[in-house]
Amino acid sequence: MATEQGSNGQMELHGDELLVVDGVKKYFPITRGIIFQKAIAQVQAVDGVSFSINPGETLGIVGESGCGKSTLARCIVRLLDTTAGRIMFEGRDITNVSRVAMRPIRREMTMIFQDPYASLNPRKRVGFIIGEPLEVHKLGTPAEVKRRVQELLEVVGLNPEHYNRFPHEFSGGQRQRIGVARALAVNPKLIVCDEPVSALDVSVQAQILNLLKDLQDDFGLTYIFIAHDLNVVRHISDRVMVMYLGQVSEVADRDTLYREPKHPYTGALLSAVPIPNPERGRAREAIVLEGDVPSPVNPPSGCRFHPRCPRFVEGHCDVEEPELFPFGNGHVAKCFYPLERWPMTAEEMRRRGTARAQEEPVQA
Amino acid sequence: MALLEVKDLRTSFKTEDGIVKAVDGVSFTVEKGQTLGIVGESGSGKSVTCLTIMGLNAKRTTMSSGEALWKGKDLLRAKSSELRKIRGDEMSMIFQDPMTSLNPVHTIGKQLVEAVQLHRDVTVRVAKARALELLKAVGIPKAEGRIDDYPHQFSGGMRQRVMIAMALINDPDLLIADEPTTALDVTTQAQILNLMKRLQEDFGSAIIMITHDLGVVAETADDVVVMYAAKVVEHAKVHDLFNRPQHPYTWGLMGSLPRLETDTERLVQIPGQPPSLLRPPSGCRFHPRCPYVMGVCRTTEPKLLATERDPSHLQACHLDQETKDREANKLIESTMAEVG
Structure with a gap:
């Protein structure tokens, strides 16, 4: 798959990308047996994902x-080893470098985790938690570390006096600020944010989103921002990648994706988001997908979305796997029957799909 | 009944x-x-x-x-x-x-x-x-x-x-x-x-x-x-609440929401954290986080009262009706602006 994606324009590299992910796969074995464990199946959590990120994006x-978004994040920062594919950071292949060789690279990319309650050690003081990365990388004397930590506390909007407090003395939003400060401590270039605001209340969520934006402007950070909330992703992203069952189904710059989605899955996701406006929300017709996400142990044949797709064409979508077709300007979608316009009603989506199918299977 | x-x-x-x-x-x-x-x-x-x-x-x-x-x-x-x-x-x-x-x-x-x-x-x-x-x-x-x-x-x-x-x-x-x-x-x-x-x-x-x-x-x-710190701050028909919100907390909630249909560079954020219910703030419980706070808010708790034009729309805020209407309109306009 990786080579196919490489050939259709998505992976045209210009040399100064910060991160290049090329055909990355991550399979987890399902084993049986106690002493002689043998793999009886594989969970295809990430299955051939390629993309690149420019600095500051x-x-x-x-x-x-x-859908494999968190697994992908963990592969990128090398918390998990990949099954196949390449990860290049600043032009250097880091897919298989040793732990020791990886250490200086870990200073360049850090991670913010989802749960601000579980990701901070309850027995350590905030000063230690934020300063730990500096100690690990031997950056500065204890006095310098302390000064840096207080500076970081101020940067993320906490009181530098709270250096000696424990995590339980902070609220959820404040804890997430501590997580952000820790990720910032070593001056990274790339921060992978794995659902950083989904555990927070809306008013606090807005504070953290604004903080992340300000930090990006101040320090020229690059973010990979993972979330299931499409509103949040739209607010913070320059480009958006939609994943389904371990694969990329659509990538486009933010406005294009939200204004002219091509993949029926993206369309269904967008129309499922409740709109905080009673008139507009109730007037539009949501495209409700049937059923659940299939198991990644035994993914559907052909296009992985076909069992739930309103545009499904028998004998085509379930047999042949679509590649990521280009729509110009870096917009790609993995679909044989992309949407013609947006918004569409569920009825239109279905009708257009089959109408086109009647003309097209010959060519396809 | x-x-x-x-x-x-x-x-x-x-x-x-x-x-x-x-x-x-x-x-x-x-x-x-x-x-x-x-x-x-x-x-x-x-x-x-x-x-x-x-x-x-x-x-x-x-x-x-x-x-x-x-x-x-x-x-x-x-x-x-x-x-x-x-x-x-x-x-x-x-x-x-x-x-x-x-x-x-x-x-x-x-x-x-x-x-x-x-x-x-x-x-x-x-x-x-x-x-x-x-x-x-x-x-x-x-x-x-x-x-x-x-x-x-x-x-x-x-x-x-x-x-x-x-x-x-x-x-x-x-x-x-x-x-x-x-x-x-x-x-x-x-x-x-x-x-x-x-x-x-x-x-x-x-x-x-x-x-x-x-x-x-x-x-x-x-x-x-709409509840805040154990109290009702606003109570209305759904259309009235979204078209004429009357309480600064409701405005904050609506403004802090990233939306699919509109473009906003920065979200309106409600500063601070929800208060502890062990020692709730004096007066209006929202006053420490409220951008419109006045002297009276710190001392007197506002009652949940009907607005002048609509007996079914209840709100608990000391602000005068004129300010509320102005701010609510501002908010609605900013969130209704269509993309592109």
């Missing part, structure tokens, strides 16, 4: 739970 | 640190076939309000006062045996977390049958037929084959459907849904909300929808109650 990744 | 009439409900919990007033003077009514949305952040008292109505708080550490009139009968003063008869039959609840609210060691069929037999004197066979009917109604594919499955064999969305089936199995007059879609993906959320809407049309139940998501409220509710 924010790439949003959306998808339902189980 | 209203189906449910809650009057000046107060609930407080005894904790090691002192008394927490989790609900402080909440009133609302729910009419037959209507949906009431209760919105607020975590800790605003929206769930406790409903747990108190249902009589599900731990008795030893909870003190409640006020009235919750169910078809004219006060639930707060009802005996446990009477409450047990009402709960699960006339009134039922869908909990937030479908992963933990089903019993993992019994099949879903058994749990559904139990719910029927607690309230109806019927045989297992009849109860099971009813369970199957409901599983089909909530859209579980191949329900016959799945009725003897255990909860872990279902996905999150499917488990939430089982919870809804269980809540609806005795045709309740009122369904309390506590964040029914928060743990779910948007696509599954759309399925569940559609399902609830359809079942409401078919069965004519009233719904109390507790949520922190203004989008969900906008799409489902008829009336909306």
